[in-house]
Amino acid sequence: MVLTFIFPGARCPEVESQGIFEEVKLISRELKLNEYEAVADAEDISESGLKKLQDKKNKTKIERYQERKALLQQRYGVEVTTILVWRDDDGWYPQLRLHYFMTLGRELLPARDAATAKMQIEAGENAIWKPDFNRSLLLAKVLMLEDLNIRYFLTPGVMFRGSDAASLKLKQVAVENRYIIKNYLGISVSEGMTPMAIVHTLLDKLGVSLSYVGRLGSRGKRERVYEFVEPKDGRDEIFTKWLNLYIPDQPTQSINQFIASPCVHN
Structure with a gap:
């Protein structure tokens, strides 16, 4: 037309x-x-x-x-x-997988990464490209998010503001480690970003976000306030299914079943 x-x-x-x-x-x-x-x-x-x-x-x-x-x-x-x-x-799967191993499946993560490393080394006959290999391991990403205290921002019922001590601390740590964050998480953090902008960027890696509540404070000092609302996207059912794949008596076999399927991309 x-x-x-x-x-x-x-x-x-x-x-x-x-x-x-x-x-x-x-x-x-x-x-x-x-x-x-x-x-x-x-x-x-x-x-x-x-x-x-x-x-x-x-x-x-x-x-x-x-x-x-x-x-x-x-x-x-x-x-x-x-x-x-x-x-x-x-791109939902990588987000869910990171969220799962940072929360419900946290105790299984070392075994998962060990099985992943073993599988890649055997498949590549000990010749693997280090950057791809490092990115396939989730423990470093989870530890980084834990150091940033991102799980605190997954707490329902808490009001979050950029001026909160936890928000300011997160920004400080994120800016100081921005090159490592870029390398492992693939996101850019800068001094010019507000604390809440950094929080939103990090939470996006988990496929979740904070909901805007409103503005609080006296006139001239009103500040945007957010809260975390559990996503109603069915991930809880998926996480339960994943957790049930783990067999205590056969950890390596069950972890391999979870990560080695042809449909799983690291």
């Missing part, structure tokens, strides 16, 4: 290009949604069926949908819905 301005029959290239761009984006979203629905509606297959599909070179569209659905079932352990497929495509 071409819009005309000023003179009849005259075209504005910028408006025309923007219209085409928006139309392409809309079509792309519709195609993606159709694909997500197709994956969620795909026929369930067995583990042996999945293995056959993974070994197959030329797959039909239906087979690709079946394969992805099976991998998502392995990854999350819950029913695969259109929303779950969309969230996974949007």
